[in-house]
Amino acid sequence: xxxxxxxxxxxxxxxxxxxxxxxxIVCDGVKKWFGDFQALxxxxxxxxxxxxMVVLGPSGSxxxxxxxxxxxxxxxxxxxxxxxxxxxxxxxxxxxxxRSEVGMVFQQFNLFPHLTVxxxxxxxxxxxxxxxxxxxxxxxxxxxxxxGIPEQAEKYPxxxxxxxxxxxxxxxxxxxxxxxMLFDEPTSALDPxxxxxxxxxxxxxxxxxxxxxCVTHExxxxxxxxxxxxxxxxxxxxxxxxxxxxxTNPTEDRTKLFLSQIL
Amino acid sequence: xEQGAAVQAAAPPAPPTVPAESPGDWIRxxxxxxxxxxxxxxxxxxxxxxxxxxxxxxxxxxxRNWAAVWTNMRLLFSYTxxxxxxxxxxxxxxLTLLMVGLTLGAFASQVRLSLGGxxxxxxxxxxxxxxxxxxxxxxxxxxxxxxxERPVVVMLVVGAxxxxxxxxxxxxxxxxxxxxxxxxxxxxxxxxxxxxxxFLWLVPFGRYEAIGGDVIAEPGxxxxxxxxxxxxxxxxxxxxxxxxxxxxxxxxxxxxxLFLGLWWVAGPAFLVFLVLRDxxxxxxxxxxxxxxxxxxxxxxxxxxxxxxxxPGRGEVARIAGAVLxxxxxxxxxxxxxxxxxxxxxxxxxQWYPFASxxxxxxxxxxxxxxxxxxxxxxxxALIAPNFAGELxxxxxxxxxxxxxxxxxxxxxxxxxxxxTVQVVQPPFLGGFALTLVIAYYVMLASFPVGMMMALARxxxxxxxxxxxxxxxxxxxxxxxxxxxxxxANIVNLFLPNGMELSDLGAIFLGYTLFSGAxxxxxxxGGLQSIRRGQFEASDALGLTTVQRTAFIVMxxxxxxxxxxxxGQAIATFKETSLIAIIGGFDFLRVAxxxxxxxxxxxxxxxxxxxxxxxxYWIISYAMSRGSxxxxxxxxxxxx
Numbered sequence: 090x091x092x093x094x095x096x097x098x099x100x101x102x103x104x105x106x107x108x109x110x111x112x113x114i115v116c117d118g119v120k121k122w123f124g125d126f127q128a129l130x131x132x133x134x135x136x137x138x139x140x141x142m143v144v145l146g147p148s149g150s151x152x153x154x155x156x157x158x159x160x161x162x163x164x165x166x167x168x169x170x171x172x173x174x175x176x177x178x179x180x181x182x183x184x185x186x187x188r189s190e191v192g193m194v195f196q197q198f199n200l201f202p203h204l205t206v207x208x209x210x211x212x213x214x215x216x217x218x219x220x221x222x223x224x225x226x227x228x229x230x231x232x233x234x235x236x237g238i239p240e241q242a243e244k245y246p247x248x249x250x251x252x253x254x255x256x257x258x259x260x261x262x263x264x265x266x267x268x269x270m271l272f273d274e275p276t277s278a279l280d281p282x283x284x285x286x287x288x289x290x291x292x293x294x295x296x297x298x299x300x301x302x303c304v305t306h307e308x309x310x311x312x313x314x315x316x317x318x319x320x321x322x323x324x325x326x327x328x329x330x331x332x333x334x335x336x337t338n339p340t341e342d343r344t345k346l347f348l349s350q351i352l
Numbered sequence: 353x354e355q356g357a358a359v360q361a362a363a364p365p366a367p368p369t370v371p372a373e374s375p376g377d378w379i380r381x382x383x384x385x386x387x388x389x390x391x392x393x394x395x396x397x398x399x400x401x402x403x404x405x406x407x408x409x410x411x412x413x414x415x416r417n418w419a420a421v422w423t424n425m426r427l428l429f430s431y432t433x434x435x436x437x438x439x440x441x442x443x444x445x446x447l448t449l450l451m452v453g454l455t456l457g458a459f460a461s462q463v464r465l466s467l468g469g470x471x472x473x474x475x476x477x478x479x480x481x482x483x484x485x486x487x488x489x490x491x492x493x494x495x496x497x498x499x500x501e502r503p504v505v506v507m508l509v510v511g512a513x514x515x516x517x518x519x520x521x522x523x524x525x526x527x528x529x530x531x532x533x534x535x536x537x538x539x540x541x542x543x544x545x546x547x548x549x550x551f552l553w554l555v556p557f558g559r560y561e562a563i564g565g566d567v568i569a570e571p572g573x574x575x576x577x578x579x580x581x582x583x584x585x586x587x588x589x590x591x592x593x594x595x596x597x598x599x600x601x602x603x604x605x606x607x608x609x610l611f612l613g614l615w616w617v618a619g620p621a622f623l624v625f626l627v628l629r630d631x632x633x634x635x636x637x638x639x640x641x642x643x644x645x646x647x648x649x650x651x652x653x654x655x656x657x658x659x660x661x662x663p664g665r666g667e668v669a670r671i672a673g674a675v676l677x678x679x680x681x682x683x684x685x686x687x688x689x690x691x692x693x694x695x696x697x698x699x700x701x702q703w704y705p706f707a708s709x710x711x712x713x714x715x716x717x718x719x720x721x722x723x724x725x726x727x728x729x730x731x732x733a734l735i736a737p738n739f740a741g742e743l744x745x746x747x748x749x750x751x752x753x754x755x756x757x758x759x760x761x762x763x764x765x766x767x768x769x770x771x772t773v774q775v776v777q778p779p780f781l782g783g784f785a786l787t788l789v790i791a792y793y794v795m796l797a798s799f800p801v802g803m804m805m806a807l808a809r810x811x812x813x814x815x816x817x818x819x820x821x822x823x824x825x826x827x828x829x830x831x832x833x834x835x836x837x838x839x840a841n842i843v844n845l846f847l848p849n850g851m852e853l854s855d856l857g858a859i860f861l862g863y864t865l866f867s868g869a870x871x872x873x874x875x876x877g878g879l880q881s882i883r884r885g886q887f888e889a890s891d892a893l894g895l896t897t898v899q900r901t902a903f904i905v906m907x908x909x910x911x912x913x914x915x916x917x918x919g920q921a922i923a924t925f926k927e928t929s930l931i932a933i934i935g936g937f938d939f940l941r942v943a944x945x946x947x948x949x950x951x952x953x954x955x956x957x958x959x960x961x962x963x964x965x966x967x968y969w970i971i972s973y974a975m976s977r978g979s980x981x982x983x984x985x986x987x988x989x990x991x
Contacts, residue, residue: 189894
């Protein structure tokens with residue numbers, strides 16, 4: 090039972106009900122270097138089925154690196170990452186399989202500017218999931234309906250506002266019917282008045298039971314939606330807990346300092 | 353709410369009205385704003401005047417015998433293509449114009465041109481003619497006035513008519529309304545065709561002179577053998593356009609687009625090699641050997657590809673592709689016949705059916721087809737897993753292979769069959785036709801070469817990178833003439849017995865590899881402009897590398913590279929004149945060498961040179977304009 094020590098950190102703050110669910114993402118001692126700089130210093134964390142986990146921390150703390158490792162946009166060098174029962178290794182087939190199960194939303198949206206909104210959404214379902222075009226388009230329109238912009242289907246990303254673009258990006262990820270959604274600071278590049286329209290979509294998703302890992306600075310969102318909050322600094326997980334514990338009664342000094350600076 | 357309503361109710365402040373600028377004001381503000389500006393303006397006007405006088409003088413000079421151009425049209429455009437076979441040229445041109453019309457109808461049905469802009473352009477052309485005529489008549493430096501000769505009178509009259517139509521029409525549709533009033537492209541094309549036909553049939557060329565008291569009037573229009581076929585050509589263009597509009601309404605399908613795309617790749621080669629060249633087919637041989645072989649590759653290869661494209665056969669397909677590739681390489685090796693290895697003795701290939709026959713034995717076209725087909729089958733087998741999926745996808749893939757095989761075997765058979773067209777000097781094409789065919793196919797073929805090389809050069813795999821970089825830097829460091837010489841003279845020394853590179857083939861291959869290296873660098877520039885987020889987003893969606901390149905990276909990279917690619921295409925078109933150096937009679941060489949060596953036009957090379965310059969310019973300018981409109985049309989997504 091040598092894993093007990095690490096599991097205790099990884100499972101911290103879980104209710105009994107949450108702890109009883111299946112593990113969807115398991116990070117076990119994940120380390121990552123960029124050249125000489127160590128971005129992740131042995132991260133242990135477990136994300137449960139239908140859990141919403143919010144990752145907080147100052148910039149440069151390794152939050153983005155962590156979730157980019159989960160769908161292997163970055164390769165970790167030590168430790169293990171297991172997503173939906175498949176371990177991430179250099180085997181390309183595993184990576185493609187995991188990427189089609191894990192949706193990702195980026196800070197800069199990264200929509201394909203030469204394709205219409207509809208084509209942005211249907212491209213991967215048609216070519217990766219091998220869906221028929223009509224079926225993919227029908228699903229895409231449902232998703233656009235869900236994120237509230239069905240009337241923009243024939244436009245190009247450059248013709249939309251930032252908030253609309255990010256909602257298209259979410260729809261594009263959802264079109265692959267992922268089991269897990271990763272959000273990498275989805276509202277950081279948005280004008281303030283557009284943030285809520287994106288957060289509303291994310292809240293809906295959370296309510297419908299999507300497993301989500303969100304890197305964000307939106308404390309209100311974290312407080313309202315998160316099952317657990319992970320606080321990172323300098324590539325380490327400092328504290329894990331429920332929103333209530335985290336915002337009202339943090340144990341670590343660094344967490345208190347961070348909260349005092351941003352709240 | 354009430355506040356908002358109040359704000360909306362209040363009339364927005366009107367923009368300050370700017371009084372219209374008078375032409376005098378504009379000139380003062382832009383041309384004579386300062387002493388320096390005034391000097392530049394005066395100097396520029398004087399130099400421009402002198403240059404125009406010189407140019408018009410060059411054209412209207414008494415010694416210039418323009419009959420050298422008008423009587424040599426066929427020579428300039430098709431060189432010595434035999435007159436009794438000329439129907440073949442009309443058929444080719446007619447089919448091409450029909451397809452141009454069909455393509456325009458299918459793809460440019462929505463394009464509308466601004467009526468005001470069109471009329472302004474017509475008026476400006478008329479004005480330019482008037483200015484040229486007046487510049488020719490008025491000698492500012494000698495302070496004399498030439499009475500106009502007949503061509504100048506024609507210029508004045510035509511210029512006045514065009515200016516009146518253009519500017520008058522502009523007034524009639526209303527100034528400043530060019531944004532609203534548009535005409536469909538079809539109307540412009542049809543109108544242009546009609547104007548051209550009327551010009552051919554109605555304008556009374558001929559002699560009109562007054563000598564002494566006698567007035568000579570010998571009206572005569574263009575030769576019937578010229579104006580009749582051209583009328584049919586214009587009818588085909590317009591008819592094709594109408595058919596394209598109709599076909600778009602009826603089908604609008606990918607099959608129709610595929611047909612058009614296939615035509616623009618294989619159609620011109622079909623016209624050149626099977627219509628213009630008129631091969632003397634040996635039908636008995638075709639039925640007994642050529643056709644069975646083509647069918648064998650189409651059906652046998654198709655069956656193999658059907659098997660390999662089944663889902664989950666990726667590994668099998670890769671192994672099969674590698675084995676076939678080795679076999680194809682072996683075939684090429686065997687083609688060299690007996691191999692003399694120093695110290696190891698001779699390897700005898702004669703037992704092998706695909707080995708080249710000994711020197712002096714004919715009939716290797718079959719071997720070439722087999723070698724090429726095996727090579728292609730190997731390459732297609734390697735990509736077969738990309739077409740794995742439903743039955744329909746696989747059948748479409750196999751069908752494409754079979755169709756391509758039949759087309760390729762047909763073309764190769766045609767190319768390898770001796771021509772019945774008797775020409776003075778091979779290649780059988782010459783003049784503008786040669787220039788156009790070479791330029792078209794070099795542009796078409798160097799594009800994928802450039803794309804592959806650009807991808808290889810930016811690839812993560814070191815071997816690809818080194819090979820591509822070596823190729824690109826080597827070719828860009830060597831003059832085009834050297835490359836052409838190499839392919840025309842030296843490559844044949846390395847080819848096995850029974851194989852030889854034709855003149856056209858040498859030009860095409862050498863020039864394509866040359867142009868491809870430049871294309872590669874242009875496309876690489878575009879590839880580097882793609883942001884990292886695009887790669888990450890594609891990866892996060894689970895797209896494979898091939899899909900990412902084909903759907904996300906390349907389209908964006910090509911869009912960025914359009915101006916450079918078109919610049920390269922224009923350079924390719926103009927530099928085709930270098931094929932004269934290895935013996936081809938291209939447009940420029942015919943004008944500069946063949947025409948002025950005729951007894952009637954000895955030394956008269958200026959008229960033809962001026963004439964072909966105009967043709968070169970029109971085509972290059974059209975490409976340049978085309979690229980600009982393409983950029984704006986594709987730019988929608990990147991705003």
